[in-house]
Amino acid sequence: MPLASRSPKADKTRNDIVRAAEKLFAEKGFRAMTLRDVTRQAHVNLAAVNYHFGSKRELMLAVIRNRFEPINVERLRRLDALMAKHLTAPIPVAAIFAALFGPLFESANTEHGPDRALMQLIGRAITEPADFMRSMHKVFFNELSQRFMAELRRSCPQLSEEALQYRFFFVINTMLGTIIEQARLENLSGGTLDATDFDKLVKQLTDFAVAGFIQTDATP
Amino acid sequence: MPLASRSPKADKTRNDIVRAAEKLFAEKGFRAMTLRDVTRQAHVNLAAVNYHFGSKRELMLAVIRNRFEPINVERLRRLDALMAKHLTAPIPVAAIFAALFGPLFESANTEHGPDRALMQLIGRAITEPADFMRSMHKVFFNELSQRFMAELRRSCPQLSEEALQYRFFFVINTMLGTIIEQARLENLSGGTLDATDFDKLVKQLTDFAVAGFIQTDATP
DNA sequence: GTCTATAGAACGATAGAC
Protein backbone atom coordinates (compact mmCIF):
# COMPACT_ATOMS: atom_id res chain seq x y z
CA MET A 1 0.00 0.00 0.00
CA PRO A 2 1.65 3.23 -1.13
CA LEU A 3 1.82 5.93 1.53
CA ALA A 4 1.86 8.84 -0.92
CA SER A 5 0.60 7.92 -4.35
CA ARG A 6 -0.14 11.19 -6.04
CA SER A 7 0.75 10.61 -9.63
CA PRO A 8 -2.16 11.24 -12.00
CA LYS A 9 -1.84 7.74 -13.40
CA ALA A 10 -2.06 6.11 -9.99
CA ASP A 11 -5.02 8.25 -8.98
CA LYS A 12 -6.87 7.27 -12.12
CA THR A 13 -6.26 3.59 -11.43
CA ARG A 14 -7.35 4.02 -7.81
CA ASN A 15 -10.52 5.81 -8.80
CA ASP A 16 -11.35 3.30 -11.50
CA ILE A 17 -11.01 0.51 -8.98
CA VAL A 18 -13.16 2.24 -6.36
CA ARG A 19 -15.84 3.00 -8.92
CA ALA A 20 -15.93 -0.56 -10.22
CA ALA A 21 -15.95 -1.95 -6.68
CA GLU A 22 -18.84 0.29 -5.69
CA LYS A 23 -20.91 -0.83 -8.63
CA LEU A 24 -20.23 -4.52 -8.09
CA PHE A 25 -20.66 -4.39 -4.33
CA ALA A 26 -23.99 -2.63 -4.79
CA GLU A 27 -25.14 -5.30 -7.20
CA LYS A 28 -23.83 -8.38 -5.48
CA GLY A 29 -22.67 -7.75 -1.92
CA PHE A 30 -19.21 -8.04 -0.42
CA ARG A 31 -18.58 -11.74 -0.77
CA ALA A 32 -19.95 -12.03 -4.28
CA MET A 33 -17.94 -9.04 -5.45
CA THR A 34 -14.67 -10.69 -6.43
CA LEU A 35 -11.48 -8.82 -7.12
CA ARG A 36 -11.41 -10.46 -10.53
CA ASP A 37 -14.77 -8.87 -11.32
CA VAL A 38 -13.55 -5.52 -10.07
CA THR A 39 -10.30 -5.46 -11.99
CA ARG A 40 -11.97 -6.69 -15.16
CA GLN A 41 -14.57 -3.92 -14.96
CA ALA A 42 -11.97 -1.27 -14.07
CA HIS A 43 -9.69 -2.44 -16.91
CA VAL A 44 -6.75 -2.80 -14.55
CA ASN A 45 -4.65 -5.74 -13.53
CA LEU A 46 -5.70 -8.03 -10.72
CA ALA A 47 -2.60 -7.19 -8.70
CA ALA A 48 -3.38 -3.46 -8.75
CA VAL A 49 -5.99 -3.86 -6.01
CA ASN A 50 -3.55 -5.24 -3.52
CA TYR A 51 -0.96 -2.68 -4.52
CA HIS A 52 -3.25 0.31 -3.99
CA PHE A 53 -5.43 -0.90 -1.11
CA GLY A 54 -3.60 -3.80 0.49
CA SER A 55 -6.66 -6.02 0.69
CA LYS A 56 -10.23 -6.44 -0.45
CA ARG A 57 -11.38 -5.24 2.95
CA GLU A 58 -9.45 -1.96 2.74
CA LEU A 59 -10.85 -1.41 -0.73
CA MET A 60 -14.34 -1.82 0.67
CA LEU A 61 -13.72 0.73 3.40
CA ALA A 62 -12.55 3.19 0.74
CA VAL A 63 -15.75 2.59 -1.24
CA ILE A 64 -17.99 3.26 1.74
CA ARG A 65 -16.09 6.27 2.99
CA ASN A 66 -16.07 7.73 -0.51
CA ARG A 67 -19.87 7.90 -0.53
CA PHE A 68 -21.04 8.19 3.07
CA GLU A 69 -18.74 10.94 4.20
CA PRO A 70 -19.81 13.67 1.73
CA ILE A 71 -23.49 12.92 2.37
CA ASN A 72 -23.15 13.19 6.13
CA VAL A 73 -21.03 16.33 5.89
CA GLU A 74 -23.74 17.94 3.79
CA ARG A 75 -26.46 16.84 6.23
CA LEU A 76 -24.68 18.49 9.14
CA ARG A 77 -23.95 21.57 7.04
CA ARG A 78 -27.68 21.99 6.36
CA LEU A 79 -28.55 21.39 9.98
CA ASP A 80 -26.04 24.04 11.01
CA ALA A 81 -27.57 26.41 8.46
CA LEU A 82 -31.03 25.80 9.94
CA MET A 83 -29.74 26.47 13.43
CA ALA A 84 -28.10 29.69 12.28
CA LYS A 85 -31.30 30.79 10.59
CA HIS A 86 -33.67 30.03 13.47
CA LEU A 87 -31.25 30.95 16.26
CA THR A 88 -32.84 29.92 19.54
CA ALA A 89 -36.28 29.35 17.99
CA PRO A 90 -37.23 25.73 17.34
CA ILE A 91 -36.62 24.47 13.79
CA PRO A 92 -39.66 23.07 11.95
CA VAL A 93 -39.59 19.28 11.98
CA ALA A 94 -40.09 19.14 8.23
CA ALA A 95 -36.97 21.26 7.73
CA ILE A 96 -34.91 18.97 9.96
CA PHE A 97 -36.04 15.90 8.03
CA ALA A 98 -35.36 17.69 4.75
CA ALA A 99 -31.76 18.18 5.89
CA LEU A 100 -31.58 14.49 6.77
CA PHE A 101 -33.18 13.08 3.60
CA GLY A 102 -32.11 15.66 1.01
CA PRO A 103 -28.37 15.00 0.66
CA LEU A 104 -28.97 11.27 0.47
CA PHE A 105 -31.58 11.36 -2.27
CA GLU A 106 -29.88 14.18 -4.15
CA SER A 107 -26.69 12.12 -4.30
CA ALA A 108 -28.72 9.41 -5.95
CA ASN A 109 -30.23 11.81 -8.48
CA THR A 110 -27.41 12.84 -10.79
CA GLU A 111 -27.66 14.88 -13.97
CA HIS A 112 -27.27 11.63 -15.89
CA GLY A 113 -30.38 10.22 -14.28
CA PRO A 114 -30.96 8.23 -11.10
CA ASP A 115 -27.91 6.48 -9.67
CA ARG A 116 -29.45 3.18 -8.68
CA ALA A 117 -26.05 1.80 -7.77
CA LEU A 118 -25.68 4.36 -4.99
CA MET A 119 -29.10 3.64 -3.53
CA GLN A 120 -28.38 -0.07 -3.59
CA LEU A 121 -24.93 0.56 -2.17
CA ILE A 122 -26.22 2.35 0.88
CA GLY A 123 -28.93 -0.18 1.44
CA ARG A 124 -26.48 -3.04 1.15
CA ALA A 125 -23.90 -1.42 3.40
CA ILE A 126 -26.46 -1.54 6.20
CA THR A 127 -27.21 -5.22 5.98
CA GLU A 128 -23.76 -6.44 5.10
CA PRO A 129 -22.71 -9.02 7.68
CA ALA A 130 -19.00 -8.24 7.85
CA ASP A 131 -18.16 -6.81 11.25
CA PHE A 132 -15.75 -4.22 9.94
CA MET A 133 -18.56 -2.69 7.91
CA ARG A 134 -21.11 -2.64 10.69
CA SER A 135 -18.72 -0.94 13.06
CA MET A 136 -17.88 1.65 10.42
CA HIS A 137 -21.54 2.42 9.86
CA LYS A 138 -21.97 2.81 13.59
CA VAL A 139 -19.29 5.48 13.71
CA PHE A 140 -20.91 7.39 10.87
CA PHE A 141 -24.42 7.00 12.17
CA ASN A 142 -24.08 7.67 15.88
CA GLU A 143 -22.59 11.12 15.59
CA LEU A 144 -25.18 12.12 13.02
CA SER A 145 -28.20 10.80 14.88
CA GLN A 146 -27.23 12.46 18.15
CA ARG A 147 -26.96 15.82 16.42
CA PHE A 148 -30.34 15.47 14.71
CA MET A 149 -32.10 14.11 17.79
CA ALA A 150 -30.90 17.07 19.82
CA GLU A 151 -32.64 19.45 17.42
CA LEU A 152 -35.79 17.33 17.24
CA ARG A 153 -35.88 17.38 21.04
CA ARG A 154 -35.84 21.18 20.97
CA SER A 155 -38.52 21.34 18.26
CA CYS A 156 -40.88 18.88 19.94
CA PRO A 157 -40.75 19.52 23.69
CA GLN A 158 -44.18 17.94 24.04
CA LEU A 159 -42.79 14.49 23.17
CA SER A 160 -41.50 12.22 25.90
CA GLU A 161 -37.90 11.09 25.54
CA GLU A 162 -39.14 7.56 24.89
CA ALA A 163 -41.51 8.64 22.13
CA LEU A 164 -38.80 10.78 20.60
CA GLN A 165 -36.36 7.89 20.43
CA TYR A 166 -38.86 5.38 19.05
CA ARG A 167 -40.08 7.78 16.40
CA PHE A 168 -36.65 8.91 15.30
CA PHE A 169 -35.79 5.23 15.02
CA PHE A 170 -38.82 4.71 12.76
CA VAL A 171 -37.99 7.76 10.66
CA ILE A 172 -34.48 6.47 10.03
CA ASN A 173 -35.87 3.04 9.23
CA THR A 174 -38.39 4.47 6.80
CA MET A 175 -35.65 6.38 5.03
CA LEU A 176 -33.34 3.36 4.86
CA GLY A 177 -36.10 0.97 3.90
CA THR A 178 -37.20 3.32 1.15
CA ILE A 179 -33.68 3.38 -0.27
CA ILE A 180 -33.31 -0.36 -0.13
CA GLU A 181 -36.70 -1.10 -1.61
CA GLN A 182 -36.90 1.89 -3.92
CA ALA A 183 -36.78 -0.25 -7.04
CA ARG A 184 -39.98 -1.94 -5.91
CA LEU A 185 -42.07 1.22 -5.95
CA GLU A 186 -43.01 0.77 -9.58
CA ASN A 187 -43.62 -2.89 -8.98
CA LEU A 188 -45.99 -2.17 -6.11
CA SER A 189 -47.98 0.43 -7.99
CA GLY A 190 -48.25 -1.71 -11.10
CA GLY A 191 -46.13 0.79 -13.01
CA THR A 192 -48.14 3.96 -12.42
CA LEU A 193 -45.63 5.52 -10.00
CA ASP A 194 -42.27 6.76 -11.25
CA ALA A 195 -39.48 5.63 -8.94
CA THR A 196 -37.06 8.02 -10.63
CA ASP A 197 -39.04 11.11 -9.59
CA PHE A 198 -36.90 11.84 -6.55
CA ASP A 199 -38.41 15.23 -5.78
CA LYS A 200 -41.86 13.73 -5.39
CA LEU A 201 -40.50 10.74 -3.50
CA VAL A 202 -38.66 12.93 -0.98
CA LYS A 203 -41.67 15.21 -0.62
CA GLN A 204 -43.99 12.26 0.07
CA LEU A 205 -41.43 10.67 2.37
CA THR A 206 -41.01 13.88 4.37
CA ASP A 207 -44.77 14.32 4.79
CA PHE A 208 -45.08 10.72 5.94
CA ALA A 209 -42.20 11.01 8.40
CA VAL A 210 -43.37 14.32 9.86
CA ALA A 211 -46.91 13.05 10.40
CA GLY A 212 -45.66 9.90 12.10
CA PHE A 213 -43.17 11.79 14.21
CA ILE A 214 -45.40 14.51 15.61
CA GLN A 215 -48.63 12.50 15.98
CA THR A 216 -50.30 12.95 19.35
CA ASP A 217 -52.78 10.09 19.46
CA ALA A 218 -53.91 7.00 17.60
CA THR A 219 -56.75 7.36 15.12
CA PRO A 220 -59.32 5.04 13.50
CA MET B 1 -32.98 -35.29 -4.15
CA PRO B 2 -35.41 -37.84 -2.69
CA LEU B 3 -38.99 -37.47 -3.89
CA ALA B 4 -40.57 -38.96 -0.79
CA SER B 5 -38.26 -38.97 2.19
CA ARG B 6 -40.48 -39.56 5.15
CA SER B 7 -38.36 -41.58 7.49
CA PRO B 8 -37.95 -39.95 10.90
CA LYS B 9 -34.18 -40.09 10.56
CA ALA B 10 -34.21 -38.31 7.22
CA ASP B 11 -36.63 -35.67 8.47
CA LYS B 12 -34.39 -34.95 11.43
CA THR B 13 -31.38 -34.53 9.19
CA ARG B 14 -33.34 -32.31 6.83
CA ASN B 15 -34.57 -30.12 9.67
CA ASP B 16 -31.14 -29.88 11.25
CA ILE B 17 -29.72 -28.71 7.95
CA VAL B 18 -32.46 -26.13 7.39
CA ARG B 19 -32.07 -24.80 10.91
CA ALA B 20 -28.30 -24.49 10.62
CA ALA B 21 -28.58 -22.90 7.18
CA GLU B 22 -31.09 -20.34 8.44
CA LYS B 23 -28.82 -19.32 11.29
CA LEU B 24 -25.73 -19.02 9.13
CA PHE B 25 -27.50 -17.27 6.28
CA ALA B 26 -28.94 -14.76 8.73
CA GLU B 27 -25.50 -14.09 10.15
CA LYS B 28 -23.45 -14.04 6.97
CA GLY B 29 -25.54 -13.91 3.82
CA PHE B 30 -25.87 -16.45 1.02
CA ARG B 31 -22.38 -16.40 -0.40
CA ALA B 32 -20.61 -16.42 2.96
CA MET B 33 -22.78 -19.27 4.22
CA THR B 34 -20.79 -22.28 3.05
CA LEU B 35 -22.15 -25.78 2.98
CA ARG B 36 -19.20 -26.82 5.10
CA ASP B 37 -20.31 -24.38 7.79
CA VAL B 38 -23.86 -25.64 7.56
CA THR B 39 -23.05 -29.33 7.79
CA ARG B 40 -20.57 -28.76 10.61
CA GLN B 41 -23.18 -26.85 12.62
CA ALA B 42 -25.92 -29.38 11.85
CA HIS B 43 -23.60 -32.28 12.75
CA VAL B 44 -24.28 -34.02 9.46
CA ASN B 45 -22.04 -35.02 6.59
CA LEU B 46 -21.23 -32.57 3.81
CA ALA B 47 -22.81 -34.82 1.20
CA ALA B 48 -26.14 -34.81 3.03
CA VAL B 49 -27.02 -31.36 1.70
CA ASN B 50 -26.80 -32.42 -1.90
CA TYR B 51 -28.64 -35.62 -1.14
CA HIS B 52 -31.59 -33.91 0.56
CA PHE B 53 -31.78 -30.65 -1.38
CA GLY B 54 -29.84 -31.13 -4.59
CA SER B 55 -27.99 -27.84 -4.36
CA LYS B 56 -27.16 -24.93 -2.11
CA ARG B 57 -29.74 -22.88 -3.94
CA GLU B 58 -32.57 -25.34 -3.29
CA LEU B 59 -31.57 -25.44 0.35
CA MET B 60 -31.87 -21.67 0.51
CA LEU B 61 -35.35 -21.74 -1.00
CA ALA B 62 -36.38 -24.25 1.66
CA VAL B 63 -35.04 -21.95 4.39
CA ILE B 64 -36.96 -18.94 3.12
CA ARG B 65 -40.18 -20.81 2.45
CA ASN B 66 -40.00 -22.38 5.89
CA ARG B 67 -40.22 -18.97 7.56
CA PHE B 68 -42.05 -16.64 5.17
CA GLU B 69 -44.96 -18.86 4.30
CA PRO B 70 -46.42 -19.33 7.81
CA ILE B 71 -46.12 -15.60 8.51
CA ASN B 72 -47.94 -14.61 5.34
CA VAL B 73 -50.61 -17.24 5.83
CA GLU B 74 -51.29 -15.84 9.28
CA ARG B 75 -51.38 -12.28 7.97
CA LEU B 76 -54.03 -13.17 5.41
CA ARG B 77 -55.95 -15.20 7.99
CA ARG B 78 -56.17 -12.14 10.25
CA LEU B 79 -57.14 -9.91 7.36
CA ASP B 80 -59.91 -12.35 6.45
CA ALA B 81 -61.06 -12.35 10.08
CA LEU B 82 -61.23 -8.55 10.04
CA MET B 83 -63.24 -8.59 6.84
CA ALA B 84 -65.63 -11.14 8.30
CA LYS B 85 -66.04 -9.05 11.44
CA HIS B 86 -66.63 -5.70 9.73
CA LEU B 87 -68.55 -7.08 6.73
CA THR B 88 -69.02 -4.24 4.26
CA ALA B 89 -67.98 -1.56 6.78
CA PRO B 90 -64.42 -0.21 6.39
CA ILE B 91 -61.80 -1.79 8.64
CA PRO B 92 -59.87 0.59 10.91
CA VAL B 93 -56.43 1.28 9.46
CA ALA B 94 -54.76 0.40 12.76
CA ALA B 95 -56.37 -3.04 12.66
CA ILE B 96 -55.14 -3.65 9.11
CA PHE B 97 -51.61 -2.71 10.08
CA ALA B 98 -51.82 -4.89 13.18
CA ALA B 99 -52.65 -7.84 10.92
CA LEU B 100 -49.64 -6.95 8.76
CA PHE B 101 -47.10 -6.37 11.55
CA GLY B 102 -48.32 -8.80 14.19
CA PRO B 103 -47.46 -12.20 12.71
CA LEU B 104 -44.01 -10.98 11.74
CA PHE B 105 -43.03 -9.62 15.14
CA GLU B 106 -44.73 -12.42 17.01
CA SER B 107 -42.69 -14.95 15.06
CA ALA B 108 -39.59 -13.15 16.24
CA ASN B 109 -40.73 -13.18 19.87
CA THR B 110 -40.58 -16.80 21.02
CA GLU B 111 -41.07 -18.09 24.53
CA HIS B 112 -37.31 -18.47 24.74
CA GLY B 113 -36.83 -14.76 24.13
CA PRO B 114 -36.38 -12.74 20.97
CA ASP B 115 -35.31 -14.67 17.89
CA ARG B 116 -32.74 -12.28 16.47
CA ALA B 117 -31.77 -14.79 13.81
CA LEU B 118 -35.27 -14.60 12.32
CA MET B 119 -35.28 -10.82 12.25
CA GLN B 120 -31.88 -10.80 10.60
CA LEU B 121 -32.99 -13.52 8.21
CA ILE B 122 -35.91 -11.52 6.92
CA GLY B 123 -33.85 -8.40 6.63
CA ARG B 124 -31.15 -10.21 4.74
CA ALA B 125 -33.57 -12.01 2.44
CA ILE B 126 -34.67 -8.60 1.16
CA THR B 127 -31.23 -7.31 0.25
CA GLU B 128 -29.72 -10.55 -0.94
CA PRO B 129 -28.43 -10.03 -4.48
CA ALA B 130 -29.12 -13.50 -5.86
CA ASP B 131 -31.83 -13.29 -8.49
CA PHE B 132 -33.59 -16.45 -7.44
CA MET B 133 -34.17 -14.96 -4.00
CA ARG B 134 -35.45 -11.63 -5.24
CA SER B 135 -37.94 -13.28 -7.54
CA MET B 136 -39.12 -15.54 -4.73
CA HIS B 137 -39.66 -12.58 -2.46
CA LYS B 138 -41.60 -10.90 -5.22
CA VAL B 139 -44.00 -13.81 -5.42
CA PHE B 140 -44.57 -13.76 -1.70
CA PHE B 141 -44.86 -10.03 -1.45
CA ASN B 142 -47.02 -9.10 -4.43
CA GLU B 143 -49.98 -11.27 -3.54
CA LEU B 144 -49.89 -10.04 0.04
CA SER B 145 -49.55 -6.35 -0.76
CA GLN B 146 -52.40 -6.37 -3.27
CA ARG B 147 -54.71 -7.91 -0.70
CA PHE B 148 -53.79 -5.38 1.99
CA MET B 149 -53.88 -2.41 -0.36
CA ALA B 150 -57.39 -3.34 -1.45
CA GLU B 151 -58.62 -3.11 2.12
CA LEU B 152 -56.72 0.13 2.80
CA ARG B 153 -58.33 1.58 -0.32
CA ARG B 154 -61.77 0.75 1.12
CA SER B 155 -60.87 2.17 4.54
CA CYS B 156 -59.40 5.43 3.20
CA PRO B 157 -61.53 6.53 0.26
CA GLN B 158 -60.36 10.12 0.79
CA LEU B 159 -56.81 9.21 -0.31
CA SER B 160 -55.82 9.47 -3.95
CA GLU B 161 -54.54 6.29 -5.55
CA GLU B 162 -51.10 7.88 -5.78
CA ALA B 163 -51.01 8.84 -2.11
CA LEU B 164 -52.25 5.38 -1.16
CA GLN B 165 -49.45 3.68 -3.09
CA TYR B 166 -46.69 5.96 -1.82
CA ARG B 167 -47.80 5.62 1.77
CA PHE B 168 -48.27 1.87 1.68
CA PHE B 169 -44.76 1.72 0.21
CA PHE B 170 -43.48 3.76 3.16
CA VAL B 171 -45.35 1.63 5.70
CA ILE B 172 -43.81 -1.54 4.31
CA ASN B 173 -40.41 0.12 4.30
CA THR B 174 -40.79 1.25 7.89
CA MET B 175 -41.70 -2.27 8.93
CA LEU B 176 -38.81 -3.83 7.02
CA GLY B 177 -36.33 -1.18 8.09
CA THR B 178 -37.37 -1.65 11.71
CA ILE B 179 -36.74 -5.38 11.45
CA ILE B 180 -33.39 -4.95 9.81
CA GLU B 181 -32.20 -2.23 12.17
CA GLN B 182 -33.97 -3.47 15.28
CA ALA B 183 -30.73 -4.28 17.05
CA ARG B 184 -29.75 -0.63 16.81
CA LEU B 185 -32.68 0.64 18.88
CA GLU B 186 -30.81 0.26 22.14
CA ASN B 187 -27.75 1.77 20.55
CA LEU B 188 -29.69 4.82 19.41
CA SER B 189 -31.34 5.41 22.74
CA GLY B 190 -28.12 4.97 24.68
CA GLY B 191 -29.52 1.84 26.31
CA THR B 192 -32.72 3.25 27.78
CA LEU B 193 -35.04 1.52 25.29
CA ASP B 194 -35.55 -2.22 25.39
CA ALA B 195 -35.35 -3.69 21.89
CA THR B 196 -36.74 -6.99 23.17
CA ASP B 197 -40.05 -5.44 24.23
CA PHE B 198 -41.90 -6.41 21.08
CA ASP B 199 -45.35 -5.44 22.31
CA LYS B 200 -44.28 -1.89 22.86
CA LEU B 201 -42.29 -1.81 19.63
CA VAL B 202 -45.26 -3.00 17.57
CA LYS B 203 -47.61 -0.58 19.34
CA GLN B 204 -45.28 2.35 18.65
CA LEU B 205 -44.71 1.18 15.10
CA THR B 206 -48.43 0.89 14.42
CA ASP B 207 -49.13 4.37 15.79
CA PHE B 208 -46.35 5.79 13.65
CA ALA B 209 -47.53 4.01 10.51
CA VAL B 210 -51.18 4.94 10.98
CA ALA B 211 -50.37 8.62 11.52
CA GLY B 212 -48.16 8.72 8.45
CA PHE B 213 -50.66 6.84 6.34
CA ILE B 214 -53.81 8.84 7.09
CA GLN B 215 -52.24 12.33 7.35
CA THR B 216 -54.12 14.96 5.40
CA ASP B 217 -51.65 17.83 5.28
CA ALA B 218 -48.10 18.77 6.15
CA THR B 219 -47.46 20.39 9.51
CA PRO B 220 -44.77 22.65 11.04
C1' DG C 1 3.32 1.19 -11.09
C1' DT C 2 1.92 -2.46 -13.75
C1' DC C 3 2.32 -6.79 -15.44
C1' DT C 4 2.42 -12.39 -15.63
C1' DA C 5 2.32 -16.33 -13.14
C1' DT C 6 1.19 -18.93 -9.42
C1' DA C 7 0.90 -20.29 -4.64
C1' DG C 8 -2.33 -21.85 -1.22
C1' DA C 9 -6.76 -22.36 0.46
C1' DA C 10 -11.76 -22.99 0.18
C1' DC C 11 -15.64 -23.88 -2.39
C1' DG C 12 -19.92 -26.69 -4.60
C1' DA C 13 -20.80 -30.87 -6.23
C1' DT C 14 -20.33 -35.87 -7.17
C1' DA C 15 -18.81 -40.85 -7.32
C1' DG C 16 -18.96 -44.95 -5.17
C1' DA C 17 -18.35 -47.99 -0.95
C1' DC C 18 -21.15 -49.42 2.81
Place this chain on the structure above:
DNA sequence: GTCTATCGTTCTATAGAC
Protein backbone atom coordinates in the same frame (compact mmCIF):
# COMPACT_ATOMS: atom_id res chain seq x y z
C1' DG D 1 -29.22 -42.60 3.81
C1' DT D 2 -24.81 -41.72 5.12
C1' DC D 3 -20.12 -41.96 4.66
C1' DT D 4 -15.03 -40.94 2.61
C1' DA D 5 -12.53 -39.19 -0.93
C1' DT D 6 -11.87 -36.22 -4.49
C1' DC D 7 -12.71 -33.59 -8.88
C1' DG D 8 -12.73 -29.23 -10.98
C1' DT D 9 -13.30 -24.55 -10.09
C1' DT D 10 -12.63 -20.14 -8.08
C1' DC D 11 -10.97 -17.20 -4.82
C1' DT D 12 -7.44 -13.75 -2.27
C1' DA D 13 -3.00 -12.64 -2.08
C1' DT D 14 1.88 -12.51 -3.37
C1' DA D 15 6.41 -13.01 -5.81
C1' DG D 16 9.20 -11.28 -9.17
C1' DA D 17 10.08 -9.59 -14.10
C1' DC D 18 9.75 -5.30 -16.52
